Amino acid sequence: MTDTPLNIIFAGTPEFAAEHLKALIGSRHKVIAVYSQPDRPAGRGKKLTASPVKEVALEHNIPVYQPLNFKSDEAKAELAALNADLMVVVAYGLILPKVVLDTPRLGCINVHASILPRWRGAAPIQRAIEAGDTETGVTIMQMDVGLDTGDMLIKAFCPILATDTGGILHDRLLNIGTPALLEALDQIQSGQTKPIKQDDALSNYAPKLSKEEAALNWKLPAVELERKVRAFNPFPVAHTKPAGSGDDARIRVWAAKAMDKPTDEPPGTIIGITTYGLSVACQSGQLILEKLQLPGKKPMGVTEILLGHPDLFKRGDKLEIPT
DSSP: OOOOOOEEEEEEOSHHHHHHHHHHHTSSSEEEEEEOOOOEEETTTTEEEOOHHHHHHHHTTOOEEOOSOSOSHHHHHHHHHTOOSEEEEESOSSOOOHHHHTSSTTOEEEEESSOTTSEEESOHHHHHHHHTOSEEEEEEEEOOSSSSOSOEEEEEEEEOOTTOOHHHHHHHHHHHHHHHHHHHHHHHHHTOOOOBOOOGGGOEEEOOOOSGGGBOOTTSOHHHHHHHHHHTTTTTOEEEOBTTOOGGGOEEEEEEEEEOOOOOSOTTBEEEEETTEEEEEOSSSEEEEEEEEOTTSOOEEHHHHHHHOTTSOOTTOBBOOOO
């Protein structure tokens, strides 16, 4: 294997990508440029905010490029002028056209947060939890023009535990993603990759998360709702509200547990109030709401909420079923 470091362009945007950029910066390879999504308004003041990847790049004096896309000749020429060996793409947020994929000498590779082809798309971590998968991982993939359809170079596996949230699993995948990326670079540099084609018949689409789908539908089984609560923590966070109330009464649900205990009450009915939580009737079983966030308040355990608001919830109260 040659010891000559690879000249790498890194393309990514969120925290998951930023951690991989840090690993590359700390490796023997050279990150010569970073591509990231344009700064976006964020926070209460809607102030233009740099992505986590851009912040890391600036800390290390690495040139940053933020094109809206690669349709212009200027953006393509700018990329070609970097004369990179390889582009590493991690949650960049743009689908790269063939002209971009073909520009670096060794093409583009992607760090994908699932074991392909199980979950392709924007939210593989959350969709795996939501679906009840017991295992996931990271795939290092040689990119092609499809959506996460390229040949697989390396897979690193990890279990999904019954208590995992989207945030916890995100962090666990980071721990296996960065070494898998560095291993892939070694294989590419030495010409010893062993690409494996994906079986399209085994693929599922993992669409981007939305706040609307985070509304808990009490007509579903409790076990499915419990998985949604975990999958959507810390974003977009599952929520519910008293039946007939407006969106300003929305209650965010940060933690819940499914109980396989039948009830004759209609779905969405509060059927028990204890120091452990609120028991809500589901299509089958009960969901125990353990940690809630009332409007304008911080997340709190149900016990703490009941101490301050003993009459806030009553047996027989109805929670809204989204249409």
